[in-house]
Amino acid sequence: MVGIKTIEYYLPEKAVANEDLQLLHPDWDMEKVASKSGVYARHIASTGETALDLAIKAVQKIFDAGSISKEAIQGIMFCTQSPDFIMPSNAFLIHKHFGFSHNVWAFDYNLACSGFIYGVTIARGMIETGMGKNILLITADTYSRYINPEDRSTSVLFGDGAAATIVAEMEMGIIDVSLASAGSEYESFYIPAGGCRLPKNETTGQPRTNHSGNQTSAEEINMNGFGVWKFISRTVPIQIKELLQRNNLAIEDIQFFGFHQASKMTLDSLFKALGVPPEKWYMNMQNIGNTVSASIPIALHQATLSGKLKKGDLVVLSGFGVGLSWGSLLMRY
Numbered sequence: 413m414v415g416i417k418t419i420e421y422y423l424p425e426k427a428v429a430n431e432d433l434q435l436l437h438p439d440w441d442m443e444k445v446a447s448k449s450g451v452y453a454r455h456i457a458s459t460g461e462t463a464l465d466l467a468i469k470a471v472q473k474i475f476d477a478g479s480i481s482k483e484a485i486q487g488i489m490f491c492t493q494s495p496d497f498i499m500p501s502n503a504f505l506i507h508k509h510f511g512f513s514h515n516v517w518a519f520d521y522n523l524a525c526s527g528f529i530y531g532v533t534i535a536r537g538m539i540e541t542g543m544g545k546n547i548l549l550i551t552a553d554t555y556s557r558y559i560n561p562e563d564r565s566t567s568v569l570f571g572d573g574a575a576a577t578i579v580a581e582m583e584m585g586i587i588d589v590s591l592a593s594a595g596s597e598y599e600s601f602y603i604p605a606g607g608c609r610l611p612k613n614e615t616t617g618q619p620r621t622n623h624s625g626n627q628t629s630a631e632e633i634n635m636n637g638f639g640v641w642k643f644i645s646r647t648v649p650i651q652i653k654e655l656l657q658r659n660n661l662a663i664e665d666i667q668f669f670g671f672h673q674a675s676k677m678t679l680d681s682l683f684k685a686l687g688v689p690p691e692k693w694y695m696n697m698q699n700i701g702n703t704v705s706a707s708i709p710i711a712l713h714q715a716t717l718s719g720k721l722k723k724g725d726l727v728v729l730s731g732f733g734v735g736l737s738w739g740s741l742l743m744r745y
Contacts, residue, residue, distance in 0.1 A: 414536040415585025415743060417546070417578040419479065419713045420473035422466050423455040423700060424572050433568060436561070439520030445568050450676025454571030456556045463494045463552040464502050469511055471550065474576050475510075482510055486544025487519040487580075489535060491527035491551045491705045493734070494558070495520060506550065517543070524601075525672045525733025526591075527551050527705030528577075529741050532729075533578035533589050539713035549577040551705035555633065560601055560619060562627035565637050569675060571701030575709035584724065584744035590655045591739040592647070600639045601734045605630035641678055644732045649685040652728060652740050659742060663687055667725035668745070670715065672732055673697040673707040682730075694720055706734070712745075721745065 428451050432443045446452055457466065469492065473575050475482060490503035501520035512518075523530050535547040552574030605616035615628040628634055636638045639706060656662060669688050671679055673696060683693055693717040708731055713723035727745045732738035 413582055413585035414432040414539045414579060415582035416532070416712070416745065417580040418465060418474060418477070419577045419709045420470050420477065421573060421575040421706060421710045421713055422463060422469040423711070424457045424466065425455050426458050427453055428456050429453040430568070437564070440564055442568075442592070445564065448675065448677045449500050449569050450695065450697050451701045453699045455573060457554045457572040461554070462496050463492045463507055463554045463572075463574060464496045466554070466572065467502070467506060467550045467552040467576065470552070470574040470576040471506065471548065472512065474578065480546060480578055481510065484639055485510055485512070485546050485548050486516060486536075487547040488512070488516060489531055489547060489549045490518075490520045490521055491531050491549070492520060492553050493522055493524055493704070494554045497721050503550070523734070523737060524553070524704050525674065525702075525707065526670055526735065526737040526739045527741035528575075529589070529729060529731040530591065530706040530737070531705075532577070532579055532586070532741060533591065536586050539579070541582060546578055546580045549579050551575050551577070551709060553704040554708065555704055560626075560628040562619065563622075563632070563701070564626050566628075566633050566635055569702050571624070571645065571703050573700060573703035573706045573710060575706040575713070586741060586743045588655060588659055588742045589609060589739065590651050592651060592737070594647075594736045597639075597643060597673060597736040598705065600636045600643065600736060601633070603631065603633055612617060629658045639731070640736070641675075641681070644678060644691045644738065645681045645685065645738060648730060648738055648740070650684055650732060651738060655728070655740050657740055661742075666692065666724060666728050668715070668727045669693040670708055670712050670727060670729045672730065673702055674709055675702065694718075705731075
């Protein structure tokens, strides 16, 4: 089988608390915001610090822990929407930094909050087709680079971070996966300008007031938070129920649910719809915010350290966001 061998993560040193945002924006009701988002602090990359820099430190922690050597890795996958360059991919910069051999393949893929589920699934396919036995999966982003500080909906929610995961041949692992997409909903969460369709120009960086009354520009994240929440709340429970049903399982059979840390409101609605009791899930966005593709592996690592997630547990993981895309995975952890 193919499973998760080990996880490490790294967060930027700079932390921004809700009290800091309140000082900058006296008119914001931070208590109300925190009650919905569940976020009271988040880590933000410093000037000049990129997702690659965060990833390098997360990967180094894996090697320092001694759970696997550099020579045992056959492939590198890097999930990010904030790469250092348009080209080449960050995966090649990781390859260069750590001095991997020429036999180690590498590539990036562009996904956000579903990125970890998609990445583990891709890595599983690579291993099962003989492309390696140990794959380094990196999920890292610095969404703070794309956020207008006057946009309350995004600036209070997202934090920067990186996770490094080794996906490998193991005795226990992935049992089943379900992936889904809704490209028709892409405008619910996107950055309109900066690509080849609409290059940055003298007008794209000008702030404007969006449908929520917040300021943002075409070069920054434009998010319809309610629209995304409504869509995810409707589709994700259906996907998870179908995943369990085709494996002759029920919610009661699962020991742990590891969900993307989107917001407290989102997770509360999902777990209520599924009927998952609090003792079976983990929430950590309070002090780190929504760390996009890194959120699930960070939560898994922390839940393991806390004793809430144990080796051998039957687990459901689920990620959902930009695309819109969503994916759920059943595994023996």
